[in-house]
Amino acid sequence: MKILVINSGSSSIKYKLFEMPSERLLKNGAIEHIGEDGSKFRDHYSGLKIILEEIKLVEAVGHRVVHGAEDFNKPALVNEQVIKGIKKCCAIAPLHNPANLSGILACQKLLPGVKQVVVFDTAFHQSIPEQAFIYGLPYDYYQKLRARKYGFHGTSHEYVAAEASRLLKKPASRLKLITCHLGNGSSITAVCGGKSVDTSMGYTPLEGLVMGTRCGDVDPALITHIMHKKNLNPKEMDRILNKESGLKGISGISNDMRLLEAKANEGNQRAKLAVDIFVYRIRKYIGAYLAVLGGLDALIFTAGIGENQASVRDSICKGLFDCLKVKPKILVIPTNEELMIARQTYKLIKRPAKR
Ligand code: ADP
Numbered sequence: 001m002k003i004l005v006i007n008s009g010s011s012s013i014k015y016k017l018f019e020m021p022s023e024r025l026l027k028n029g030a031i032e033h034i035g036e037d038g039s040k041f042r043d044h045y046s047g048l049k050i051i052l053e054e055i056k057l058v059e060a061v062g063h064r065v066v067h068g069a070e071d072f073n074k075p076a077l078v079n080e081q082v083i084k085g086i087k088k089c090c091a092i093a094p095l096h097n098p099a100n101l102s103g104i105l106a107c108q109k110l111l112p113g114v115k116q117v118v119v120f121d122t123a124f125h126q127s128i129p130e131q132a133f134i135y136g137l138p139y140d141y142y143q144k145l146r147a148r149k150y151g152f153h154g155t156s157h158e159y160v161a162a163e164a165s166r167l168l169k170k171p172a173s174r175l176k177l178i179t180c181h182l183g184n185g186s187s188i189t190a191v192c193g194g195k196s197v198d199t200s201m202g203y204t205p206l207e208g209l210v211m212g213t214r215c216g217d218v219d220p221a222l223i224t225h226i227m228h229k230k231n232l233n234p235k236e237m238d239r240i241l242n243k244e245s246g247l248k249g250i251s252g253i254s255n256d257m258r259l260l261e262a263k264a265n266e267g268n269q270r271a272k273l274a275v276d277i278f279v280y281r282i283r284k285y286i287g288a289y290l291a292v293l294g295g296l297d298a299l300i301f302t303a304g305i306g307e308n309q310a311s312v313r314d315s316i317c318k319g320l321f322d323c324l325k326v327k328p329k330i331l332v333i334p335t336n337e338e339l340m341i342a343r344q345t346y347k348l349i350k351r352p353a354k355r
Contacts, residue, residue, distance in 0.1 A: 002057055005338040007064040008103025010095065011035055013047050017055055018342040027055060039270060045109065046100040052110055059220045061107050061116045062345030065100040067093035069146060078116040086118065092146060117345040120151030124154030127195040151199035153181045158187040159340040160302045160333040167331065168298060170241050176293040178286055181335065183303035184212035184255060188282065190289035200285055206241055211280050212255030215245035250274040257305045257312065279315045286289050286320065296328040302335040
């Protein structure tokens with residue numbers, strides 16, 4: 001079965017075509033600058049039309065959707081109700097869900113009758129218990145505004161956790177893992193028995209680790225103080241926290257970890273500080289999740305930094321488990337979110353219909 005996996009962003013569509021169940025990658029591509037001035041792609045529909053003209057045979061589609069809130073704890077077959085649910089989540093993911101939805105609606109028009117499945121970035125973290133997902137805020141904010149920790153990168157954390165179980169030749173149900181997805185956006189997850197029990201990102205992907213351009217954990221009172229002092233409105237403050245902070249903000253140089261390491265090695269102090277802070281925050285979270293899990297079989301690194309920058313991994317791991325009697329394994333596992341989406345799409349479509 002040929003399954004097309006689509007990651008539809010605000011101005012881009014990335015896609016991969018898999019033959020399932022053999023998992024063979026048949027095609028891989030991207031269209032960019034959708035909707036921008038001078039672009040030949042007016043919208044997602046015109047972009048997808050070009051992609052499909054090239055691919056021709058598609059038997060099912062798997063879509064990445066960023067936010068499924070509490071409405072979705074597993075992949076879903078697209079129907080009217082599921083589309084309604086994704087629309088409802090646009091309010092809490094206004095930058096991502098509308099673009100994801102455009103891809104789904106375009107596919108419905110271009111591929112009538114072809115089954116479509118949505119796989120949510122938040123779904124894997126729906127197993128996190130209340131004590132870890134409720135913030136210390138008035139409880140009715142949770143009830144009325146759906147204000148809680150959701151977590152992201154779920155498909156990646158789930159994929160590398162499953163791979164770890166395969167590599168360690170141990171069932172997921174008997175494993176305690178910490179998965180570190182370290183890219184431009186970074187997050188870390190505690191996985192117990194194959195289920196996410198805590199994760200560093202929160203209501204949005206801003207919480208937790210210091211990232212390429214995102215600040216991660218900050219005293220919330222400092223934010224309101226800065227807004228007051230610098231006369232910033234919420235939108236401006238939001239942009240600074242998401243786009244001008246993190247490694248870029250600290251170093252004043254770049255969000256690119258390769259460049260920062262090179263600069264740090266040349267003696268640039270601010271670049272060194274940015275790398276040190278990145279590493280320190282990760283070590284702190286690993287310590288916390290070790291306590292959450294009460295033991296650890298393996299620490300897993302993935303994504304751009306996690307997969308490629310051995311020196312950063314070494315700094316994170318240096319002396320980290322010295323106090324443990326049984327040392328956990330340290331694994332580097334390349335993530336493959338698209339393959340995970342193809343697997344989940346195939347699984348859902350192959351399931352015999354309920355009688
Ligand atoms: P995202 O998907 O969140 O945009 P990536 O997972 O591609 O991010 O990671 C980007 C980060 O990984 C950058 O800081 C980059 O410097 C670092 N990196 C290190 N080595 C590589 C590599 N070989 N390819 C891509 N990114 C790399």
